[in-house]
Amino acid sequence: MQRTMLTSRLLRQDCTCKVARSFRRSLATAGNQRLPKPFNEANLHYAQSSPERKGLEEALKKLRSQLPVSVPSIRNGKEVASSGSDQLSQHMPAEHANVLAKYTAATKEDVSAVIEAALKAKQEWADMPFFDRAAIFLRAAELVSSKYRFEIMAATMLGQGKNAWQAEIDAAAELADFYRFNVSFAQDIYDRQPTINAPGHAGRTDWRPLEGFVYAISPFNFTAIGGNLISGPALMGNTVVWKPSPSSVYASHLVYKILLEAGLPPNVIQIVNGDAEMITQTVFDHPRFAALNFTGSSDVFRHLYHKAAEGVASKKYGDFPRMVAETSGKNFHLIHSSADVSNAVKHTMRASFEYSGQKCSACSRVYLAKSQADAFLTELKQHMSETKMGDPEDFKNFLGPVINRPAFDRVTKIIKTANEDSRLERIAGGNYDDSKGYYIEPTAYVSNTLDHHLFDQELFGPVLIIYVYEDAEFESLLAKIDAQGGGFALTGSIFANDPQAIRKAENQLRYAAGNFYTNCKTTGAVIGQQSFGGARGSGTNDKAGSADSLRRFTSPRTLKEEFNRLDSVLYPSNL
Numbered sequence: 001m002q003r004t005m006l007t008s009r010l011l012r013q014d015c016t017c018k019v020a021r022s023f024r025r026s027l028a029t030a031g032n033q034r035l036p037k038p039f040n041e042a043n044l045h046y047a048q049s050s051p052e053r054k055g056l057e058e059a060l061k062k063l064r065s066q067l068p069v070s071v072p073s074i075r076n077g078k079e080v081a082s083s084g085s086d087q088l089s090q091h092m093p094a095e096h097a098n099v100l101a102k103y104t105a106a107t108k109e110d111v112s113a114v115i116e117a118a119l120k121a122k123q124e125w126a127d128m129p130f131f132d133r134a135a136i137f138l139r140a141a142e143l144v145s146s147k148y149r150f151e152i153m154a155a156t157m158l159g160q161g162k163n164a165w166q167a168e169i170d171a172a173a174e175l176a177d178f179y180r181f182n183v184s185f186a187q188d189i190y191d192r193q194p195t196i197n198a199p200g201h202a203g204r205t206d207w208r209p210l211e212g213f214v215y216a217i218s219p220f221n222f223t224a225i226g227g228n229l230i231s232g233p234a235l236m237g238n239t240v241v242w243k244p245s246p247s248s249v250y251a252s253h254l255v256y257k258i259l260l261e262a263g264l265p266p267n268v269i270q271i272v273n274g275d276a277e278m279i280t281q282t283v284f285d286h287p288r289f290a291a292l293n294f295t296g297s298s299d300v301f302r303h304l305y306h307k308a309a310e311g312v313a314s315k316k317y318g319d320f321p322r323m324v325a326e327t328s329g330k331n332f333h334l335i336h337s338s339a340d341v342s343n344a345v346k347h348t349m350r351a352s353f354e355y356s357g358q359k360c361s362a363c364s365r366v367y368l369a370k371s372q373a374d375a376f377l378t379e380l381k382q383h384m385s386e387t388k389m390g391d392p393e394d395f396k397n398f399l400g401p402v403i404n405r406p407a408f409d410r411v412t413k414i415i416k417t418a419n420e421d422s423r424l425e426r427i428a429g430g431n432y433d434d435s436k437g438y439y440i441e442p443t444a445y446v447s448n449t450l451d452h453h454l455f456d457q458e459l460f461g462p463v464l465i466i467y468v469y470e471d472a473e474f475e476s477l478l479a480k481i482d483a484q485g486g487g488f489a490l491t492g493s494i495f496a497n498d499p500q501a502i503r504k505a506e507n508q509l510r511y512a513a514g515n516f517y518t519n520c521k522t523t524g525a526v527i528g529q530q531s532f533g534g535a536r537g538s539g540t541n542d543k544a545g546s547a548d549s550l551r552r553f554t555s556p557r558t559l560k561e562e563f564n565r566l567d568s569v570l571y572p573s574n575l
């Protein structure tokens with residue numbers, strides 16, 4: 001009897017608590033909520049004896065002491081230990097004999113189960129108030145920029161071969177920026193509501209998530225890009241299946257772990273590693289495949305577009321899947337006769353050789369005015385001979401290795417062929433060494449002709465090709481710059497002090513770059529300041545780091561309600 005009374009008291013209490021909780025929730029959600037204004041994470045500088053350098057060194061030491069780390073698969077929010085014969089490894093580009101991480105390849109059955117789990121998780125996630133969804137990503141931004149800053153940077157340095165500065169601007173700052181700014185971009189979209197209603201009418205827009213699941217595929221070269229490809233669609237209420245690059249498995253796992261710690265419910269985002277073709281085929285065979293969010297090379301995207309188009313043609317999918325992609329570039333610096341040469345050289349050094357040219361935005365073709373050529377080339381050669389290359393953990397090194405064996409073989413083959421090419425004069429670099437890591441010297445050639453295939457090929461390594469033009473040919477050159485570049489149109493810069501030259505370049509190169517810069521380099525777009533992406537062969541130009549990109553992961557529903565009744569079938573003109 002006593003027990004029954006106690007139980008019913010507890011039940012009543014529980015009930016009261018639930019009511020109180022739901023009352024609090026309804027109080028908390030009454031009124032329009034304004035999320036905090038986003039801000040760019042301030043960069044730490046890692047100067048000698050700085051606390052951040054010490055913190056990073058400790059994180060690197062700790063990670064080294066744990067190698068190889070085991071990356072578990074996470075299913076239903078729980079870790080499944082790596083095991084069995086389907087084990088794969090992520091090697092370190094600076095020490096290719098060493099394994100950074102071991103992980104398990106997903107089977108076809110795993111991928112199917114992950115898709116079903118994503119579809120199951122979807123309703124509850126989409127129903128969660130936006131404020132609560134956003135709070136998870138804002139919390140994650142804080143975890144990235146504080147508790148996990150050095151850990152995720154260390155993973156990016158050892159795994160993807162970035163030095164401290166490159167890891168800082170990517171895995172710490174840009175990742176936190178993506179989370180904070182995406183929240184504000186999502187808010188902008190939800191705020192888009194009809195502003196005009198006829199008397200007695202009310203209209204609304206319901207920014208629905210897509211009907212189905214989103215598939216995200218990320219490249220190796222930016223830890224932050226993976227974080228963005230998944231967080232944008234998820235913020236808009238979608239669930240996401242994520243296939244990271246095999247060369248960034250460990251850093252991607254940390255990105256995911258941080259999101260789970262920040263409160264992301266199980267299965268809202270799930271990682272599948274392994275055979276890219278099989279995983280993608282399994283995804284594309286599913287009728288609820290709703291969107292691809294891809295960053296990587298143009299050729300891979302073309303292949304994926306083709307596959308998805310086959311599914312569209314055979315009416316496999318409920319919706320026309322959204323295809324969102326940021327891909328390759330063949331980016332240019334155009335140096336005008338009025339340019340500040342020394343400034344142009346320094347920007348070119350950074351744009352072409354930072355992170356060994358492995359940025360989609362890297363400058364890999366330069367058009368140089370003849371009157372500036374001596375000064376430009378002399379200073380460029382000097383910087384190239386002084387620049388230090390080596391272990392990314394050594395803070396003095398400006399550039400490190402390229403990512404893996406295929407990248408090393410591809411770029412060194414380009415160099416070997418170029419070294420033999422009588423149309424090209426090698427002005428610096430040209431050596432390479434893969435005895436320990438995949439190291440390629442910063443290399444530059446001056447071409448005596450504009451009609452060289454190196455002006456049309458994405459190199460994705462520390463190799464630059466330069467053409468010296470007659471100052472008087474500036475205007476006719478613009479058409480050539482526009483026409484070459486391998487059909488890509490990602491980033492480009494003009495260096496000039498003559499406003500007419502800047503205006504002409506800006507106008508005539510309107511479609512040659514999605515991000516066009518004046519007197520600064522082609523790399524280094526900052527989230528919230530320069531949204532990023534290009535058209536032509538460089539992608540769908542939905543602009544990473546903008547509301548436009550998040551908008552692609554919604555399917556708006558228009559609602560209208562009338563408050564008056566209709567009194568007649570006939571129009572006034574019928575009477």
Ligand SMILES: NC(=O)c1ccc[n+]([C@@H]2O[C@H](COP(=O)([O-])OP(=O)(O)OC[C@H]3O[C@@H](n4cnc5c(N)ncnc54)[C@H](O)[C@@H]3O)[C@@H](O)[C@H]2O)c1
Pocket residue numbers: 217218219220221222225243244245246276277280295296297298300303326327328329359360361458460490532533534538539544
């Ligand atoms: N425009 C941008 O914002 C941007 C940013 C970063 C990188 N990139 C581009 O990415 C490339 C470098 O990155 P990468 O080497 O990781 O590119 P990649 O195209 O080789 O790989 C990108 C992703 O696609 C996957 N993939 C490869 N083949 C596949 C297939 N057949 N089916 C399904 N998935 C497949 C990879 O596993 C990886 O996850 C460069 O071309 C660079 O310009 C572009």
Ligand SMILES: N[C@@H](CCC=O)C(=O)O
Pocket residue numbers: 221222358359360361522523524525526532
């Ligand atoms: N958004 C980066 C490039 C990302 C591609 O690799 C930049 O602007 O440099």
